[in-house]
Amino acid sequence: MKVRDVMTRQVVTAAPTDSVQAVARLMVDTDTGAIPIEVPGVGNLVGIITDRDIVMRIVAEGRASTTAVSEIMTVGLEGCQEDDEIDEAARRMTELSMRRLVVYDAGRELSGIVTLAEIVAEQQRAARHGGGGRE
């Protein structure tokens, strides 16, 4: 089973200068809990922000929702390829203590996000059906 078979295809990004409030609305609108941060006009991916970041670093700390994303995002992105095996992606997440990786296509363009939960769900589905899943 490949990452492409379980990943969430997503190309929406936010800018480092976007407010946390705006990014939270974007998460609601796109039904996602993690958004890669991209420098507008340049296209470089510089980090990622999750709904958990917003809860823990804005709400819990009593900071303003107008705080710029760059102040609370996780700098740097860990990724994998669409062609990678899901077991390999899961191992990488475990090693990095992360719950998601961004996914790049063959042209090294951002194509989505894969989460540990998506991989585990697929592995459980495959186990229930007594096989190794789709090859």
Add this chain to the structure above:
Amino acid sequence: MNDRLWSEAVILEAPDRQLRVESTRDADICLRRYWPVQDGRAWELAREACQRALAGHASPDSARRAFIEAAREAGFDLRAWT
């Protein structure tokens, strides 16, 4: 895509609520999901203006101006310098 920051944020205030909007994309989301009045003429024009700007057929500033009119129509207290 012209979905990034406007030249100046628009801050909308209502009781127990403050929306700070800084881009056409965010304005479009606010109009669709967080707007108290979704049948006004200015709301309709603002949605169209946002769509045109997001498609690259109009400037972000034109969307911002239409958004401000929709905010007035909806009864928000408005904070914007321009």
